[in-house]
Amino acid sequence: MNKILVLCSSCTGNTEMMAKAIVDYIQKQNNQVVFKSFEFDLIEVEELLDYDLVLIGTHSADDGQIPYEAEDFYDELSEVDLTDRLMGVFGSGESFYDVFCESIELMGDHLEHLGAKLVPERLKVELEPDDDDIIRCEAFAEKACAMIQEVH
């Protein structure tokens, strides 16, 4: 059974809705999944190494920067060896802003720079996910799980 960690920062619940859809899909595929929130849970970068796959959701605020509650985590990522670790990024933003979903790009670029192998799609949703977006979340989760099979 694959062990998968889904992390999420969400101010108004949109990224969390995406995370829940991803978690539900992964569970239905008989994987072991742990969900943690940057707002409410203690998240240590070392624990990333305990999982076959880590998916990180961030909302974008304040010119698309990494959300405040995930900043320490972002800075500490360089303290662990993420070489060839399977990871993925997703989140909700609003295209009204100059930099749509920029925090997802920042997180994705940082993880890739540190050697992680990312799910090719960086999944971005406009505001609250609708039914089509939930299907996109499930497809994202499916691709991410398929990456685990490819390396085994």
Ligand SMILES: Cc1cc2nc3c(=O)[nH]c(=O)nc-3n(C[C@H](O)[C@H](O)[C@H](O)COP(=O)(O)O)c2cc1C
């Ligand atoms: C003060 C503020 C700044 C924002 N800046 C951005 C931004 O730079 N880029 C973007 O894509 N969305 C931006 N947004 C929109 C949020 O990312 C969007 O509402 C998103 O759905 C929130 O996700 P959440 O419900 O998971 O917190 C901003 C929202 C607020 C309130």
